[in-house]
Amino acid sequence: MQPKHRWSIVTRMDSHDANRIGAAFLLTALAMAGSVWAGHLAIPVAIPLRPAFTLPQTPDGSASLSVADALAHADPKAGQALAARSCTTCHSFTKGAPPTVGPNLFGVAGTPVADIPGYSFSPALSAHRSELWTDEALSAWLESPARFAPGTRMAFPGLSDIRDRAAIIAYLHTLSDGGHQP
Numbered sequence: 001m002q003p004k005h006r007w008s009i010v011t012r013m014d015s016h017d018a019n020r021i022g023a024a025f026l027l028t029a030l031a032m033a034g035s036v037w038a039g040h041l042a043i044p045v046a047i048p049l050r051p052a053f054t055l056p057q058t059p060d061g062s063a064s065l066s067v068a069d070a071l072a073h074a075d076p077k078a079g080q081a082l083a084a085r086s087c088t089t090c091h092s093f094t095k096g097a098p099p100t101v102g103p104n105l106f107g108v109a110g111t112p113v114a115d116i117p118g119y120s121f122s123p124a125l126s127a128h129r130s131e132l133w134t135d136e137a138l139s140a141w142l143e144s145p146a147r148f149a150p151g152t153r154m155a156f157p158g159l160s161d162i163r164d165r166a167a168i169i170a171y172l173h174t175l176s177d178g179g180h181q182p
């Protein structure tokens with residue numbers, strides 16, 4: 001009979017078999033503990049100090065700054081210094097000065113795009129002539145001239161920090177007949 005037969009297997013088990021089964025259980029338990037331990041080594045439970053990825057913005061949050069916010073804190077004198085370093089190779093900022101590589105930028109803020117008399121603009125920038133050089137447009141242009149007007153002749157990579165652009169725009173605001181020269 002079946003049940004009797006199974007019983008006989010168990011009852012025939014000697015102490016040797018019992019030891020082997022015990023050892024097998026022990027080894028299984030050890031192997032499981034070992035793999036849990038190895039898993040913890042490989043993938044620590046602790047929260048990492050640095051996030052696995054960061055949002056594309058500068059650590060101080062300047063990427064979330066609007067042009068108006070950035071302008072409210074912009075220093076035209078810092079903009080003038082930055083323009084002297086980044087723009088005067090191609091632009092003059094003095095009233096009445098002739099164009100050089102690029103047009104004279106005195107009074108450019110608020111005027112129509114690509115509309116300075118005596119300067120021959122590229123078709124790429126002339127395509128924007130119906131727009132005005134608002135603060136937002138100047139910021140977009142100075143961030144990446146090539147993105148604003150693909151094919152532009154302004155060979156300038158752009159200023160990635162909105163605070164640098166705002167400083168230059170604040171400086172451009174001072175360059176008008178009604179403005180104060182810094």
Ligand code: HEC
Pocket residue numbers: 083086087088089090091101102103105108112113114115116120121122123124125126142151152153154155156168
């Ligand atoms: C390598 C030379 C070069 C540099 C550097 C340069 N520009 Fe220009 N810029 C040009 C040229 C060329 C144009 C005309 C672009 C065209 O016609 O496509 C231009 C056009 C402009 C215009 C448009 C003017 C208008 O009336 O539409 C503005 C504004 C301007 N530049 C601002 C700046 C500022 C601010 C800087 C410095 C941060 C700067 N540029 C740096 C060459 C330069």
